[in-house]
Amino acid sequence: MTSEDRVPGGTPGVDVPDRRGRTGLDRAGLDLTGNPRVRVREVELLSSSWYVLRRTRFDYRRSDGSWSVEERETYDRGNxxxxxxxxxxxxxxxxxxxxxxxxxxxxxxxxxxxxxxxxxxxxxxxxxxxxxxxxxxxxxxxxxxxxxxxxxxxxxxxxxxxxxxxxxxxxxxxxxxxxxxxxxxxxxxxxxxxxxxxxxxxxxxxxxxxxxxxxxxxxxxxxxxxxxxxx
Incomplete structure (x- = not known):
């Protein structure tokens, strides 16, 4: 999220509409339950200038049963x-x-x-x-x-x-x-x-x-x- 993307009183794409009228873009993935080996912890919106770039932190249970904390960036341009x-x-x-x-x-x-x-x-x-x-x-x-x-x-x-x-x-x-x-x-x-x-x-x-x-x-x-x- 660049400085010019921020507006007083909110963050475009999060709690105020971005240029495409979207909000709540930092919520994607938080409700996923399909894979018990994955627990999404935090989603950070990095950019919503046109498409959406996010950084997500999640717990992942490895094949040996141990848990690790992983971080991934995802680019969402729609289907x-x-x-x-x-x-x-x-x-x-x-x-x-x-x-x-x-x-x-x-x-x-x-x-x-x-x-x-x-x-x-x-x-x-x-x-x-x-x-x-x-x-x-x-x-x-x-x-x-x-x-x-x-x-x-x-x-x-x-x-x-x-x-x-x-x-x-x-x-x-x-x-x-x-x-x-x-x-x-x-x-x-x-x-x-x-x-x-x-x-x-x-x-x-x-x-x-x-x-x-x-x-x-x-x-x-x-x-x-x-x-x-x-x-």
Missing amino acids: GATVLLYDAERATVLLTRQFRYPVYVNGHPDGMLLETAAGLLDDDDPETAIRREAAEETGYGIGEVRHVFDVYMSPGSVTERVHFFAAPYGSESRTGEGGGLAGDGEDIEVVELPFEKALEMVGTGEIADAKTIMLLQWAALSGPFARPTGK
């Missing part, structure tokens, strides 16, 4: 959803390319990442959210969607759970230009690739986004591009 858009007849997939500063500052050559369409749930259920994100980012409305799996992407520090989907697309489902929302700072390129080419790009490192790799591998193993058993 998300992603979808692989595919055309089984033409054997293509529809991806997006956009600049991602975190990967740029951590070794990616230019930060321009090829990805499946994705976004945060906000206040929507996962299927509603991914329909919204697909339309905003790619310009395609999607019909029936298939739920594939739900994954914790970085469980050591990030709370986010991502809901994975797949859905067919075609020229008849084009509803707009896509490209994301300029008001949110998005500048997204829509990229159509042959499915086999996309798989090759995983091997060459041209596709380096985890959710995209997972959905492409699923599509090859048991999804729309899976080869019949024994062939």
Whole structure:
């Protein structure tokens, strides 16, 4: 919590609303009872500038029966959803390319990442959210969607759970230009690739986004591009 985040008479996100109108952010986890080996002691709100960073102290009963006091920082950006858009007849997939500063500052050559369409749930259920994100980012409305799996992407520090989907697309489902929302700072390129080419790009490192790799591998193993058993 920086000095500019504090206001007279309270702490944003704790006892007075932060910039997103939230309070009680220091209470998360205090009521957890699902694991008798864990007793949450204290939750400290470190930042709620947009997403939420917390430091939590808890007692943990180790495998030998002894108790230790542990401390973890968790980053809470909400949960998300992603979808692989595919055309089984033409054997293509529809991806997006956009600049991602975190990967740029951590070794990616230019930060321009090829990805499946994705976004945060906000206040929507996962299927509603991914329909919204697909339309905003790619310009395609999607019909029936298939739920594939739900994954914790970085469980050591990030709370986010991502809901994975797949859905067919075609020229008849084009509803707009896509490209994301300029008001949110998005500048997204829509990229159509042959499915086999996309798989090759995983091997060459041209596709380096985890959710995209997972959905492409699923599509090859048991999804729309899976080869019949024994062939």
